[in-house]
Amino acid sequence: MSHRSEALAVRLEAGAAALAAFASTLSETEWQTRLPKDGRKVGVVVHHVASMYPIEIHLATLLATGQPVSEVTWEGVADINREHAIGNDGITKEAALAQLAANSAEAATAIRALTDEQLDRAASVSLNSDAPLTCQFMLEDHAVRHSYHHLARIRAAIATGKRQEGERVSSRARQVGPLCIEP
Numbered sequence: 001m002s003h004r005s006e007a008l009a010v011r012l013e014a015g016a017a018a019l020a021a022f023a024s025t026l027s028e029t030e031w032q033t034r035l036p037k038d039g040r041k042v043g044v045v046v047h048h049v050a051s052m053y054p055i056e057i058h059l060a061t062l063l064a065t066g067q068p069v070s071e072v073t074w075e076g077v078a079d080i081n082r083e084h085a086i087g088n089d090g091i092t093k094e095a096a097l098a099q100l101a102a103n104s105a106e107a108a109t110a111i112r113a114l115t116d117e118q119l120d121r122a123a124s125v126s127l128n129s130d131a132p133l134t135c136q137f138m139l140e141d142h143a144v145r146h147s148y149h150h151l152a153r154i155r156a157a158i159a160t161g162k163r164q165e166g167e168r169v170s171s172r173a174r175q176v177g178p179l180c181i182e183p
Helices: 003-024 042-064 074-087 093-112 116-120 135-176
Strands: 122-125 131-134
Touching: 003 042, 003 093, 003 116, 003 135, 042 074, 042 093, 042 122, 042 135, 093 135, 116 135, 131 135
Parallel strands: none
Antiparallel strands: 122 131
């Protein structure tokens, strides 16, 4: 195991752990909250991160062996995400978090098995206009980054929801007027 692959695996594990820790605190209402601009529920997105690890590791492994990543497009990614959202609309917190733990552990193990030479190998990636990208870049831009990216969006959506709820409560209080509390 190289120091670089260990560092990548540790970062992936930290991101998955942070996502799991935050998600585990969510109420059922928050778990069902739809993300702005995305439309998917928080729970679906947590499960999405978990379910994408095997695919992301597979693509990085292709680059590690010098093979190109071909026929992967952003349109195809959108199709996968849409189908996943439909098929997992009712995913429970327990099931999503279990899959996140299992798949992130498998991804970290696969990353730890990579040598520096494999991390440095580059081949064309259709998802990035056939640019030659290294295995390490693919890992950092996809498997490692994925949980951090979605955690930030989930936190923002939950914070916005709480802020809006506070504004509604405050607005109702203004409509009712001052409270008279008798001694």
